[in-house]
Amino acid sequence: MSNHRKVAIFWDYENCSPPLNSQGHAIVNGIRRIAHVFGYVTSFKAYFDMSSQSSPKSVGFRSDLQSSGVSIIDCPHNGKKEVVDKMILVDMIAFAVDNPSPATIILIAGDRDYAYAVSTLRLRQYDVVLIVPPAPNIPQSLESQASVVVDWNFAILGKPTETDTAPVRQPYRNLDEDIVERLSREIRDSNEDPAVTLLSSNLPTTPGHTRRVSAAELAAAVSI
Numbered sequence: 001m002s003n004h005r006k007v008a009i010f011w012d013y014e015n016c017s018p019p020l021n022s023q024g025h026a027i028v029n030g031i032r033r034i035a036h037v038f039g040y041v042t043s044f045k046a047y048f049d050m051s052s053q054s055s056p057k058s059v060g061f062r063s064d065l066q067s068s069g070v071s072i073i074d075c076p077h078n079g080k081k082e083v084v085d086k087m088i089l090v091d092m093i094a095f096a097v098d099n100p101s102p103a104t105i106i107l108i109a110g111d112r113d114y115a116y117a118v119s120t121l122r123l124r125q126y127d128v129v130l131i132v133p134p135a136p137n138i139p140q141s142l143e144s145q146a147s148v149v150v151d152w153n154f155a156i157l158g159k160p161t162e163t164d165t166a167p168v169r170q171p172y173r174n175l176d177e178d179i180v181e182r183l184s185r186e187i188r189d190s191n192e193d194p195a196v197t198l199l200s201s202n203l204p205t206t207p208g209h210t211r212r213v214s215a216a217e218l219a220a221a222v223s224i
Helices: 022-038 055-068 083-098 110-121 177-190 215-221
Strands: 007-011 040-048 071-074 102-108 127-131 148-151
Touching: 007 022, 007 083, 022 040, 022 055, 022 102, 022 127, 022 177, 040 083, 071 110, 071 215, 083 102, 102 110, 110 127, 148 177
Parallel strands: 007 040, 007 102, 040 071, 102 127, 127 148
Antiparallel strands: none
């Protein structure tokens, strides 16, 4: 896979919000490092209702995101539901129309409403990287459509995983092995906790507890 592919990042901030005491530039850098495994970023958008994020900490964090190159897309709900979802869905399809495959789309979300769009993009030979929030039950209908699934807590926040599933997993082995190895290595190297199994090709079935393994097992997992 060429490293000259275009990459677009779509972040459902309402569905996957970092702690307010975190640093915006550090969050963005973690996402960017994952994106650069697949190519160069042409678009990085975060979607949320600004009126619901009006505290001084929220405003400061938003400013930090913008300073780091993230485009903030205001999604006023105005009494309506799924406003963010619909805007992201349209923008992902618009990116695909303007940028023929091969290209990569990174979706940061855990809502089943994205499953059909992700599946459609995959059918048109786009790689879709799904970064999922720490929810106990991310829908398999969503995960099963992605090229690769990455755990938000582990890969971006540097926290242990909340289930016994691997932080990087492929629903199907259809990505270039070198890319998967580079992705796993990038996440491992940027994380302070090395004692975690990184790579799995199996979808999660039931929630569990944090699973830790030895550094030797970790190295073996990354070399798969």
